[in-house]
Amino acid sequence: MVRRQQPDRTLYADDSRVYYSELPTPFGLIGVYWRDQQLIRVLLAPELPPKPWFAPVHAPKPQHKPAPSEDAMTQQARLSPRQLSLSRQPLPLTAEAPAWLRAELDAYFADPGYRFSCHIEPSGTVFQQRVWTLLAAIPPGNPLTYGALATLLGSSPRAIGNACRANPLPLRIPCHRVVAANGLGGFAGDRSGRLLAIKRWLLDHEAGLSPDHGAATPLSEQDRRP
Template sequence: MTQLSLHSPVGELTISEEDGVIVSVDWGWSPFQEENELLLRAKKMLDDYFDGEEVEFDLPLKPHGTEFQKNVWKIMSEIPYGQILTYGEISDRLNSHARAVGLACGANPIPIIIPCHRVMGKNGKLTGFSGGEGISTKRYLLELEDTFNNLDDNLSLPF
C-alpha cells in the first residue's frame, strides 16, 4: 500500500493506494509517504476541492466493504457537487432502510472523494459524520460546496 498525506482545512488527510486504485482517505498523517502519479493526482484534486473549486473526482476507486455498502457508496458517488440526498432517498433506491444506509455511510473508507457528507437526514437534518470533527466537519464541507444555498427553502436545517 502506498500513501501520501496532505494538510487540509479539516485536518491532515492520508490517501492510500493499492494496485493502482484509491482504497482509503483517512484523517491523520502517515509516516510512510511515497509519491506516485495516482496519489499526486488525488492530492491535487483534494487541494483544488479545498480551494473551493468544483471538482469531479474521476479517480479509480476500490473501497473495501460489503456489497450493500458498495451499492450505497456508488449512489453517494453520483451525488453532484453542491447537492444532497437523504438517507431515506438512498434506502428507497436500494429497497433497504435509512439506518442501514447511515451505517454504510459511516463505514465509507474514502470520505470526501465518495461524498458521504452529501447525505443528510429527513427534511435536511444535519446528522452524523464519522470523519474529522464529526458534524462540524460535515457542515464545513457542505458550506464549502455552498450546498445550503441550494436546498429547498422549506427545509428546516438545525443550525
C-alpha cells in the same frame, strides 16, 4: 519503530506496496493510503482513532530476529492460511503524496463542483457497493437525506447510515452529502465532534451549486435493487 495500532488488513487487495501520506487541507490534515495510481483509503481526521498505522521509510533493520515465544507460536498455529499470509504483509511506508493525488485534492478545494476521478476499488458488501455508487451520483451542493436514499434502494435509513459509516473513501465517495431529515445527522459515527465539524465544512464548501453542477450518470436499475 512501528507507529500506532494493529494493521487493517483490508488495505491489501494484492501484493503491491501500500503507502501512507498526510496532506494539509482547509479543515486540517488528512491521511491517505495509496498505491500506484489507486486511492485506497482516506482518513479525514487521522489524529482520531482508529489511527493510521505505518512503518517509517528508513526503519532500521534488526540485527537479529529473536526466536518466537511459545505463546506466539501457539497463536500463529491458530491462524488460517489467509490470516497467516496477511500477517506477513509489509506495513505501509510513509511517503510524500503523489502529484496525481495532490492535484485532485487541490482541484476540489479550489472548485467545490470538481468531481474526483482517481481510480478506486473499495471493498464492501453488495449492499454497501450499491449505496456507495449512489453516493457518487449525488451532485455537490445538493445533499440527500438517509430516508431518500433508503427509498431509492428499497432499504432503511439505518442501513444507509451504516453503509455511509463503512465508506473507506470519504471525499472520493462523498458520504458527507447524506444528511438527516432534521439536521446534519452523523458522520463516520460521529454526532458532535471533529468529524461532524468536517462534514459541516464540506457541505458549506459546496453550498449554492446548482443541481446539475457535477451531476453524475443516473443509477442503473441494477444499482437501485436492494
